């Protein structure tokens with residue numbers, strides 16, 4: 633039987649790279665769309681064996697080019713997302729609302745078997761965040777156009793190639809004092825990237841359709857607990873200071889002027905809301921895939937590069953024994 637073809641948008645990112653490996657290993661073919669094959673080609677190509685992967689370069693709103701790819705696809709998976717807006721059309725509305733709705737229309741037109749869209753946890757609650765509003769509108773646009781869709785809403789996704797644990801370990805290494813927004817009390821349920829891609833594969837394999845599934849890790853951690861865990865793992869002591877909201881807003885106003893801001897005003901608003909299961913939707917546990925990987929255990933495997941001594945700081949290389 634011919635292997636099914638998954639058309640993936642956003643496949644060069646953290647979740648995408650892990651997903652390509654998982655799907656190809658399970659005998660699915662993948663076609664990955666990227667905006668820049670010269671920049672991302674190597675990273676994408678090396679995730680699967682030849683014959684299982686095809687890369688296509690396209691602008692995401694080049695409808696003619698994208699539509700051609702749907703004629704040979706069985707499944708579509710959308711992983712495209714941004715954390716802050718930029719000029720030239722890179723707006724939350726275009727990326728999180730207009731584009732996913734376009735994909736859903738094409739899925740319907742070409743009668744695809746399934747569409748998996750990765751959204752984000754907590755978007756119903758974060759009513760004053762432009763990011764959350766755009767994600768929510770995107771979900772509505774998809775569901776009203778293609779009912780054979782599964783929407784996944786993950787909490788923070790972590791792995792050795794994330795922009796979260798790795799970036800925080802870099803910052804904690806360099807800064808003597810670290811700010812705690814909202815007193816560091818915001819709660820998260822970090823899910824390991826591999827646990828999340830297991831869910832995506834499970835959804836395709838078992839044809840789970842028309843559902844919103846909240847995808848979370850096995851534990852609830854506050855922002856402060858996450859920072860303390862990272863500090864412990866990199867063997868550093870830093871002062872964690874609760875930052876008054878006025879100061880937090882001022883710093884976000886400054887940061888968002890930078891090309892790759894560490895924090896924006898919109899992200900600050902988002903941080904106000906706990907990022908945990910709502911109780912209104914099924915979770916990965918309820919569809920038979922509870923997360924197996926704990927934050928501390930997994931980050932420990934790659935955090936040694938942020939410790940003094942790098943590779944020689946690991947237990948394996950303890951030369952004093």
Ligand SMILES: NC(=O)c1ccc[n+]([C@@H]2O[C@H](COP(=O)([O-])OP(=O)(O)OC[C@H]3O[C@@H](n4cnc5c(N)ncnc54)[C@H](OP(=O)(O)O)[C@@H]3O)[C@@H](O)[C@H]2O)c1
Pocket residue numbers: 641642643644645646647648665666667668672692710711712713714722727750751752753786787788789790796
């Ligand atoms: N990581 C998390 O903690 C987390 C948590 C909750 C939800 N999510 C959601 O999960 C999805 C995937 O996350 P991820 O961490 O894998 O993302 P990522 O690493 O940032 O990758 C997303 C991909 O989207 C494409 N992309 C980025 N900006 C774009 C733009 N302006 N126009 C067109 N394409 C663009 C890029 O592909 P090319 O450069 O190859 O075109 C990129 O590889 C996103 O929708 C995100 O919102 C992530």
